[in-house]
Amino acid sequence: MSNGWVLPDEVLRDAPAYTPRAYELADLELLLSGAYTPLTGFLGRADLTALTRRGRLDDGTPWPVPVTLEIPGELVGGLELDNPLHRALVLTDAEGAPVAAVDVTDTWPTREGRYGVGGAVRRLGDGGHGPFQRLRRTPDEVRSLLPPGRVLGVVADRPLHRPQLAQIAHAARTLAAHLLILIPVAESGPDGLPPEVLVRAVFAARDRMPRPPWSRCR
Known part of the structure; x- marks a missing residue:
């Protein structure tokens, strides 16, 4: 910009x-x-x-x-x-x-x-800052990727375990919403995990998320 x-x-x-x-x-x-x-x-x-x-x-x-x-x-x-x-x-x-x-x-x-x-x-430059560049999207790019309908946004600032995944799945079903996961990567999260580790941990839980999972790092 x-x-x-x-x-x-x-x-x-x-x-x-x-x-x-x-x-x-x-x-x-x-x-x-x-x-x-x-x-x-x-x-x-x-x-x-x-x-x-x-x-x-x-x-x-x-x-x-x-x-x-x-x-x-x-x-x-x-x-x-x-x-x-x-x-x-x-x-x-x-x-x-x-x-x-x-x-x-x-x-x-x-x-x-x-x-x-x-x-x-x-x-300046190509904007290649931080880890997992392919997951970094502008707001317009995210809107273009999301299908029509409601969207449930979840900020995953720590790994998602079974209780959190169950809550997310229940909320997505209740709202009949598509899921958008936002992973903060500016600095270490509340658990002290480096951003790279946090992203990998959240991605490891993809199979237990409501389909289709839409992910974005910010």
Whole structure:
């Protein structure tokens, strides 16, 4: 999702880079995929203030949660917010591969040595971030894969054992719904399982899920 923001390659090549924390990378992926529509980037102060006071963005759009990015203060010092050619920040994954760029239009201190930044995001590269790429779908892709009718969405943040599978099957039958499994992979789950292990554990239970199982990682 480019949001109409285009910068010359040389500007991005010379821009400072930063690796966000796991939950910030997860938010970034949701922004880039369109799952956070109508958001086009990380929220600035005006939106965050309005969200805290009214549960809405500054323009009045209802929105439930803050979507924020925090970076070290030394990176902020190298950005010129009034110059579009010198306010880009490249975001990388844990391996250092560029994932996206932020057009930083707002900064503010959050705690000692750290600053919040707001601005639109643009994807860099092919979006190949994180494990199990073939399971990562945009909202539009998921809609196109699902057949007509009701959908039961289940967030599987831990392995699914017999009691949970029985509850899921009962709910799916009661609602006459297709099943959509969403597996959080931004960081280790409540049980401390690495994302790769969690995905494999959930997939191991496919044969005991209502048919057809529709899976998606986020």
